[in-house]
Amino acid sequence: MIKELTHEQKQQFGVPSMEQFSYDNLIVKNFAIATMVWAVVGMLVGVIIAIQLYLPALNLNFQYITYGRIRPLHTNGVIFAFVGNAIFMGIYYSLQRVCKARMFSDLLSKIHFWGWQLIIVCAAVMLPAGLTTSKEYAELEWPVDILIALVWVIFAINMFGTIAKRREKHMYVAVWFYIATVVTVAVLHIVNSIELPVSFLKSYSVYAGVQDALVQWWYGHNAVAFFLTTPYLGMMYYFLPKAANRPVYSYKLSIIHFWALIFIYIWAGPHHLLYTALPDWAQSLGTVFSIMLIAPSWGGMINGLLTLRGAWDKVKEDPVLKFMVVAVTAYGMATFEGPMLSLKNVNAIAHYTDWIVSHVHVGALGWNGFLTFGMLYWLIPRLFNTSLYSKKLANLHFWIGTLGIIFYVTAMYWAGIAQSLMWKQFTAEGILQYPNFLTTTQEIIPMYVIRSIGGAMFLTGVIIMIYNLYKTAKLGSFMANEAAEAPAIFIEKKKGSGEKIHRFLEKKPMKFAILATIVVLIGGLIEIIPTFIIKSNVPTISSVHPYTPLELQGRDIYIREGCNTCHSQMIRPFRSETERYGEYSKAGEFVYDHPFLWGSKRTGPDLQREGNKYPNVWHYLHMQDPRSISPGSIMPAYPWLEKQDIDIAGTEAKINTLRKLGVPYPFGFENTANDSLQRQADKIAADLQKNGAAVESNKEIVALIAYLQRLGTDIQVTKSAVK
Amino acid sequence: MSVIVVLIGASLIVAAGFLSAFIWAVKSGQYDDRYTPSVRILFDNKEENK
Secondary structure (H helix, E strand, O other), rough: OOOOOOOOHHHHHHOEEEEEEEOOHHHHHHHHHHHHHHHHHHHHHHHHHHOOOOOHHOOOOHHHHHHHHHHHHHHHHHHHHHHHHHHHHHHHHHHHHHHHOOOOOOOHHHHHHHHHHHHHHHHHHOOOOOOOOOOOOOOOOOHHHHHHHHHHHHHHHHHHHHHHHHOOOOOOHHHHHHHHHHHHHHHHHHHOEEEEEEOOOOEOOOHHHHHHHHHHHHHHHHHHHHHHHHHHHHHHHHHHHHOOOOOOOHHHHHHHHHHHHHHHOOOOOHHHHOOOOHHHHHHHHHHHHHHOOHHHHHHHHHHHHHHHOHHHHHHHHOOOHHHHHHHHHHHHHHHHHHHHOHHHHHHHHOOOOOOHHHHHHHHHHHHHHHHHHHHHHHHHHHHOOOOOOOOOHHHHHHHHHHHHHHHHHHHHHHHHHHHHHHHHOEOOHHHOOOOOOOHHHHHHHHHHHHHHHHHHHHHHHHHHHHHHHHHHHOOOOOOEEEEEEEOOOOOOOOOHHHHHHHHHHHOOOHHHHHHHHHHHHHHHHHHHHHHHOOOOOOOOOOOOOOOOHHHHHHHHHHHHHHHHHHHOOOOOOOOOHHHHHHHOOHHHHHOOOOOOOOOEEOOOOOOOOOOOOOOHHHHHHHOHHHHHHHHOOOOOHHHHOOEEEHHHHHHHHHHHHHHOOOOOOOOOOHHHHHHHHHHHHHHHHHHHHHOOOOOOOEEEHHHHHHHHHOOHHHHHHHHHHHO | OOHHHHHHHHHHHHHHHHHHHHHHHHHHOOOOOHHHHHOOOOOOOOOOOO
16 A cells, blocks of 8 residues: 655655645636527527628618628627636636646636626627727727727736646646737737727727728637637547547647648638739739638537547537537638638639638538537536536537538528629620629529528537536536646756757657747748838729728718628739729739728629719619519618718717828818718708708718718729820 | 838748747657647546536
């Protein structure tokens, strides 16, 4: 029998003594509850906007729930509220365990939790109110941006504090994924959110046009990478082996795939802007890095699936593993499809269509959703010291969720490809076969119906899960602090001699480090050098002028209503697009666009050349009731624009702010801006009046029409001037 | 396109940070053992392991 050593003996022999401590399970439980609550909210909003796309009347002409305003609510709700809370739940649980330490500070944990919920509530109020920056997944206005940064820093301190006081010398691979998440998301958020406030709840992006687009998609792409991917991979590396009770297939592969992934991901952003006015070399670079991404992504997928080798009998039995297997498979599918979509010829078909929506939902519903459900089914019984209330219900959830995904995804592939082909179809005579955009919309309405059914099924599954987990919690008893013990960490003296460094260089990983550096540097140099050679990639077009005050106000209404969620303003240089929409877009046309409004989805037609296309009264009637002008249209009606006054009190601040950002409004113009606004508005109102629409000139609709009539006309001016 | 310099700068800083983290990890022996950590997480010190 082994005799227990006394404390003195232990010290004498250098045996670390056991330390008693506890894990904070309360914070995990709180994040778990928040995850479930926001899952229902976020997905419900998703189902509502899905139905609005074939039943526009569902918004009851109530401005706060129109498509353009609540689509961002849906995306923010599922990304930052549902997935965000799930990330924190998973990290707070697993980080404590792999570090063998309680979270650094209970107070910081609490501030983090409540701070994050506060941000979500702000978003839920502000987005329907139309307070938005219009930049996708970064819609929240500047005060909330600051709040996000603060809460994120608190999270970072709490996390690094925990890592610093860990009792396990080795940092398990999941911890690296968490670190990558915390650090990179902070950088992305700050760079993309640099904006100049106009007022308490309104700001303009400091970047304009092409530059703003590039920053936005550098952010958008990396948000997918470092918010939806790296934390989930980290959680996969903890929860999947735990649930299967077997070690990850190859720990070595997990390390390699981690480092490869983070070094490559950050350069792939430009693939969101193929064929746009972004310089070609930047587009190609984005494509190359996107293709390279397949390797590390699939490294992760294969590692996850092979962890279950020889345990497939368990998968059949255990709902937790079932969810995780589908999640990892979905991850593999999405990360194969992503690089394919970065190929220019594939992108030419897929961009702006529902194909992208499908791609996103393979990732969101499959990878993020199902991994979260797997984690919840595994965690809640453990937190409550019991076993799952009903395996049957969990299996039901699994099947209804899987079917939901299949419905959703196939319908959207079909819709995307069908519509894109119709857009590009020419007749034998060389004219567009479907010149009326609406024909192509009508064609895919049945797919929109199926999609909403798929989404509703997925949501039903979530509700079943919540019931099941609620019942589970009732069965057990919650343990807020879970006792644990671990030996105190044995801190090694630093090695430091020159000889050691040589030995270190000889180790294999060094070669990898050098390779990684080379990759990063090549990427960086290729992007930097041409920028220095070509002084500016934006050719300034002399006929492009800043917006008039009225147009500017109209533009802000366009942003408020989220027209950019359905309409692009970026005509790609294909004949099918120039034929349909007019001259393709030039980088120089957007130099005064703070923020850019290129859009990423064409549910409606492109509006870049909308100016002078129709008379004012057409727009007036169309905005009042799109279906009166375009029967069968799925665009929402905007009757309140005719009732609400233009925010003339804000004109001066807007002009001043834009001037600070480099828009050449003459000094003093801010004082007369409202006179100019009034003159232009009177003209439009008089024209509307003449054509039978009695509108007062101080109404928002007038400003919006002024903006729509301006769109893309600067270049037409040149042409007529040349003639 | 001067903003590209900003983005590359930010990306390079992130990448350089991770590179030094990587070098630290290798140097401090984090990756000397490429097997047992994967097994170790399976053993929480509680009776758990159902």
